[in-house]
Amino acid sequence: MYTLYYGRGAASLAIHAALQEIGVPYDLVAIDLEAGQQRSPEYLRINPQGKVPTLLIDGKPFTESAALMMMLAERHPQSNLAPLAGSLARAQWYELMVTMANNLGNNFRLWFYPADVASTNQDSALRTAVQQRIESAWATLDARLAANGPYLLGGTSSGADLMLTMYMRWSRNMPRPATAWPALQKYADMMRARPSWRHITEVEALTGW
Template structure:
């Protein structure tokens, strides 16, 4: 049994979808990111962030790491190439690369306080936007040559990770779906029953069941 501490649409979304994908029993505990975390939650996750996944009484963090862990614990779900198989190194590479090239810049986009700013201006947001768009441009080039998924014809947890980050761009000046190959990947991912179950349970709007609006 798993317990996932999540916030709707946050970095926990990909992990939530993966839990449905592996068909693992799990409990959900909603965390309000707009209020100060309780001492009980900070004992589980000193950063006060989501996701936190409790497994056998132990708390584990970081969405990329949790996706890797779920794929390892549930090989029957075929969410990653097995050790030694073709594509295994690429799966690990993408899982880490997405967390750094998209996860880090998104943190600066949504939390200007990390830059010592009370809020973003057009001038301070612009360089972060360029970093994110450059990352999406690189991924688009890869998908054009090797798609439709990050591992070619094979779906993996990395695609959930990427689709989660793409969803975060929906209100940006250039949403990720404006790149055709990225748009194709997103439409394939949001059609999966596990993704649909997760977004429905989280009550999300936008990128819901019948499209990406």
């Protein structure tokens, strides 16, 4: 049995979509990040880092969205969150998952939480550097999808696409959002039309995509 602790639109979003795609029953617990619920003693007991997502698997807490996606893909091979274990496509999938976590996950963390590394939230050198790194990731992914889409692995969708859609959504208020790149815009339209994505958008009451 799964219980997902999520924040609206946060790093839990792709895991929420994955659970929905798997089709198993799961419980949701909303953590209000703006109200600071992630730092409540109750939540810190299950996730001492005070971040979302946390996924309870049979009552035991696990964290890190990319790791959770890998775990779910392994536990539910029939859900096609990842290509067949041991295949070359699976190797490509791991490469993508880790690259996106490093290039997008880490840089978005700095974009939204610059105080992790800077003394002020307005460190413009940091913001410029982070923005450039995120935009460079969009350019690479746009070229990849334009050459060999419609999904990250070509003809078959996977959990990596759920991760990328989540990251892309986070850029919507940036100076140059992911959808400024044409192949990524087309990709966003396709991914947002998925039943799982529409469902989580409604449940998490997300606006502005």
